[in-house]
Amino acid sequence: MLYGLVNQLIDLVKKYETDVEGPSDNIIEFQDWLNKHLKSEVEISSPEPQWIGKANGRSADSVINTSLVHLYRYAKMHAKTAIADTSFSTPDEFIYLIGLASGGSMSKTALIKQNIHEKPVGTLIINRLLNKGFIEERLGDGDKRSKIISITSLGNQHLKESMDKIKTASANVTEPLSLTEKMNLIDLLLKLEDFHWLQAEKKIG
Secondary structure (H helix, E strand, C coil), X not given: CCHHHHHHHHHHHHHHHHHCCCCCCCHHHHHHHHHHHHHHHCCCCCCCCCCCCHHHXXXXXXXXXXXXXXXXXXXXXXXXXXCCCCCCCCHHHHHHHHHHHHHCCEEHHHHHHHCCCXXXXXXXXXXXXXXXXXXXXXXXXXXXXXXXXXXXXXXXXXXXXXXXXXXXXXXXXXXXXXXXXXXHHHHHHHHHHHHHHHHHHHHHC
C-alpha cells in the first residue's frame, strides 16, 4: 500500500479544512482546491524569454509596457477594418454599445468610467451614439442630474449586424495563442486590470 501517498493526502485534506471557509466533503470541490493549491506550490521552471535590449539592461517592465501599447495599436487596426463598412465611426462606439448590451442601462459617468476614458472623450462618443439613435438617455430616478444611458433597438440591430466582423477582429488579435494560453493571459491581464482599477478608485476617493 502506498502509505506515503495516503499520508500526503491526509495532510492535504487537513490543509483544505484549514484554508477553506466551510469546507465540503464534495470530491469535486476538493479537487478544484487541490489544483489551485498545487499550481501555487509548484514553481514552473521555464527558460527566461529573450528580448531586444536585455543584455544592455532593458527591464521586463519596459518590455511589457511596450508590448501592451503595440498590441493596443494592432487591435485598433483590426477593429478599424471590422467597422469599415458599418455605421460605426470609431471602434469605441461599438465598444460602448457592447458594454450597454451586456451590462444593461447605466449612468453616463459609469459608462465612461467602464471604458477608462476622460469625461470629455467619453461624452463625445456618447453624443455620436445619441445622434445616430443607437442609444437613448433619461433622467435618473434618484438623482435628477444623472443621465441614464440605454441601448436602443436600432443600436442592437447595428451591433448584431457587425458582430461577426467584430468577433473576427478580436480573434485576429489573439490568433497565435492556444486556448490554454488565452486562459493564462486572461488571468494575468485581469490581475493587472484589477490592481490598476483599485488604484484609480483610491485616487478618486
